Amino acid sequence: MAEISLIRIDFRLIHGQVVTKWVKQANANRIIIVNDMLAKDEFLASVYKMAAPSNVKVDIFTIEESSQRWKENAFGDGKVLLLFKNVEDCHALLMKEFPMPIIQIGGLGGGSGRVSTPSGITFDAKDVKLLREMMEKGCEMYIQVVPTQQKYEVDKVIDKLDFHE
Numbered sequence: 001m002a003e004i005s006l007i008r009i010d011f012r013l014i015h016g017q018v019v020t021k022w023v024k025q026a027n028a029n030r031i032i033i034v035n036d037m038l039a040k041d042e043f044l045a046s047v048y049k050m051a052a053p054s055n056v057k058v059d060i061f062t063i064e065e066s067s068q069r070w071k072e073n074a075f076g077d078g079k080v081l082l083l084f085k086n087v088e089d090c091h092a093l094l095m096k097e098f099p100m101p102i103i104q105i106g107g108l109g110g111g112s113g114r115v116s117t118p119s120g121i122t123f124d125a126k127d128v129k130l131l132r133e134m135m136e137k138g139c140e141m142y143i144q145v146v147p148t149q150q151k152y153e154v155d156k157v158i159d160k161l162d163f164h165e
Helices: 016-025 041-051 063-073 087-093 125-136 152-161
Strands: 003-010 032-033 057-061 079-084 102-107 140-143
Touching: 003 016, 003 087, 016 079, 016 102, 032 063, 032 087, 032 125, 041 057, 057 125, 063 079, 063 087, 087 125, 125 152, 140 152
Parallel strands: 003 079, 003 102, 032 057, 032 079, 102 140
Antiparallel strands: none
16 A cells, blocks of 8 residues: 655646655655646656656556545555646545545646735635635645745635635
8 A cells, every 4th residue: 555645736746846855855756646638648748757766656647547546556555745736636636535634735836817925826716715625625735835945824825815706
């Protein structure tokens, strides 16, 4: 049975900070990316797999595959860094009864309709709605871009945002 040592939402997926800091911090020897589009794009998936250190196995699954694989054998062996590209994918897997007691947010990108926060993360109204639903299901959530940065509790950050749902 695999041990999930870190669940992280980061739109960049496998990049410098994940490779150099979070894999080591989580003591992970596997990265599992959960994203329907990426799981079906062999070329892009191979790019992400090549970006990981050679001693770290990378798997990319759809939301449905992730749910099924967890129910069947809890992802097999290893210490896993579970990565999501966005809040929506993380929320979708949680709604399939996937255990997510603690979730870290490390990057959500920018764009129209997104509000920047003092933590350096941006949210839009849809993110906020989904994050609140996830917290109601018992997920503890915090923002932390790099291990040396302080943690920001998500509920306190989004409560200060001016989104009208």
